[in-house]
Amino acid sequence: MPEGDTVFRAAERLRTALAGKTLTRSDFRVPRYATVDLVGDVVTEVGSYGKHLFIRTDRVSIHTHLKMEGVWRVFHRGQRWTKPPVTARLVLATDEFEAVGFELGKVQVLPRTEEHTVIDHLGPDLLGPNWDAAEAQRRLSEYPRRPIGLALLDQRNLAGIGNIYRSEICFLRRVHPATPVGDIPDLPALVDEAHRVLGKAAHQPPWRPLAYGRTRRPCQRCGTAIVSRLLGEDDPADRITQRERGIYFCPRCQPEPTN
Structure with a gap:
């Protein structure tokens, strides 16, 4: 998309x-x-x-x-x-x-x-003139147990991120996409990263993904093979395709949360 x-x-x-x-x-x-x-x-x-x-x-x-x-x-x-x-x-x-x-x-x-x-229902526009990082952080924090990989995709939190950039943002911040929002060590920095990544992609194309679409290729930081996993809501009514929900990450640089 x-x-x-x-x-x-x-x-x-x-x-x-x-x-x-x-x-x-x-x-x-x-x-x-x-x-x-x-x-x-x-x-x-x-x-x-x-x-x-x-x-x-x-x-x-x-x-x-x-x-x-x-x-x-x-x-x-x-x-x-x-x-x-x-x-x-x-x-x-x-x-x-x-x-x-x-x-x-x-x-x-x-x-x-x-x-x-x-x-009206959307979060702050990452590429808009009135970007509000504090409001984006507040919206993300409303559901602290939600995995960050899903929270970033939710346009009600911040508007503009899709499957490519949620993978990239998590990779750049060394955060596993299943990590609950409340367990992110520095959520403001992650929100700032999202703003930086989208801004660069919009104003300085083309964006060359570091993680997205690189399944089985070496991580550009540590050499470990990038993997892709599904990350979806536990809801039978969820109609997002598996391809759309697949998120890419380095299992070494982005260790899976233990709880």
Whole structure:
């Protein structure tokens, strides 16, 4: 699933193509919004919050979420699309550019006054201008027995981390992902690490993982083989796939908690 850095960079690309420009075409290929017509509207802003992206006009906010397979791409008018047209769920065009959302997991058109309802439940945005480390730490600490590997993935604690960066953050802090939040030796430092990692990934791509996806390859600190394990809630209603829950770590640098 694309993470906060991917959405942040998508918003930057869309901002360059759309912000301050008049829409000459809007094509919502979602039944609920098939009749929405924004031709003539000016895009005033493009922004992101965690994994959520917003394209705003004076009248509405277009909210999209990439989920697992979604992607935004920008083309010059007349340029051939690089993905099958049948997978496009939203097209927004100006005189110069076409912004196309392919396989978007969610598309909503909201009054500007209701945009907040989408993100009110989320924790602080790791890539936002109002990042609040103390609030993120407070939210994480509310459930001290929850494994940190699950707590980092919970967008209600801090917004923007997915499976890649929870593995990386735990690795960098030498913390086993099953360690309860309350047993983390320096939780503020871990929260700061999360902010640093996401910031670097967003502003200085590409990020080269140190642990994620490196099963059986040597740890770059000690040489021990990296392992991957499932880490999920003990809840039969949990529908996250095993692939999504797999977390990568070094069994030597990140020793398993004993209690």
